[in-house]
Amino acid sequence: MQSFPKPIDAASDLVTTAIPNDERLWVPQAENVWFRPLLLNTVNGEWVNLLRVRKAGMLNRHRHPAPVHGYVIQGSWRYLEHDWVATAGMYVFEPPGETHTLVVDEGEMITLFHVCGALIYVDETGKTTGYDDVHTKIALCRSHFDKVGLGANAVAPFIR
Numbered sequence: 455m456q457s458f459p460k461p462i463d464a465a466s467d468l469v470t471t472a473i474p475n476d477e478r479l480w481v482p483q484a485e486n487v488w489f490r491p492l493l494l495n496t497v498n499g500e501w502v503n504l505l506r507v508r509k510a511g512m513l514n515r516h517r518h519p520a521p522v523h524g525y526v527i528q529g530s531w532r533y534l535e536h537d538w539v540a541t542a543g544m545y546v547f548e549p550p551g552e553t554h555t556l557v558v559d560e561g562e563m564i565t566l567f568h569v570c571g572a573l574i575y576v577d578e579t580g581k582t583t584g585y586d587d588v589h590t591k592i593a594l595c596r597s598h599f600d601k602v603g604l605g606a607n608a609v610a611p612f613i614r
Contacts, residue, residue, distance in 0.1 A: 465614050468493060472504060473527075473564065478602040481595055486511030486558075491595055491612045492566075494588050500570045501588045507531065507558040515555040515578070520571030522548035529563030531556055540565070553580065 472492060474480075480488035486508050493502040500520075504527070505513070515534075524546040532539045533554040540546050546565075548554070553576060572587040595609035 468611065468614070470611070472566070478599070478604055480506060481598045483594070484511070484513060487513055489591075491591065491609065493614060494592050494595070494609070494612045495614045496588055496592075497614065498570070499572075499588055500568065501591050502566070502568045503591070505556075505563075505565050505567055507556075507563045509558075509562075510560055511558050513556040514575050514583075515553060516573050516575045517553040518548060518550055518569065518571055518573060520550050522570065523568040524548070525566045527564045527566060529558065529561050531558045531563045531565065533557070 470492065472490070474490065480490050483489050483505075488506045488508075490504040490506065491501065492504065493500075495501065507513075507529075524540070526540045526542050526544045526546070528542055530539050530541040534557055535554050550571075572585050574582055575584040575586075577583050592609055592613060595612070596606040599608040600606040
């Protein structure tokens with residue numbers, strides 16, 4: 455196999471076990487909801503993570519200004535605003551601007567999400583109530599990792 459020289463300013467490869475054995479790598483996001491960071495790209499303002507919901511759980515109503523891609527690894531989930539259910543093995547594309555509320559009715563769900571841009575939380579009238587972006591995700595990781603004894607810098611390998 456032929457190898458080519460790596461550009462001097464290229465980002466290093468990121469290869470990691472997606473579903474970790476160490477529970478401390480799951481960052482709490484809401485009741486019964488955690489995320490596992492895989493890539494936190496500050497250059498493009500995007501992130502890739504696993505979202506895990508145990509028992510029954512919900513991610514507050516939100517929308518995105520850019521596309522979101524999802525792949526269901528385990529379990530199932532749905533949006534209150536749609537009549538379909540995403541199950542293991544399914545790919546989900548969320549178009550920019552759509553408002554939705556992710557719900558897991560039972561069991562455990564794990565889905566890989568690639569979020570381009572932000573996640574904007576809205577109330578029932580569509581008024582913005584908060585947001586998450588790559589920078590708030592990094593801050594959540596730093597705080598959680600420090601709290602559970604991994605150290606705040608445990609997030610560094612995921613940042614590009």
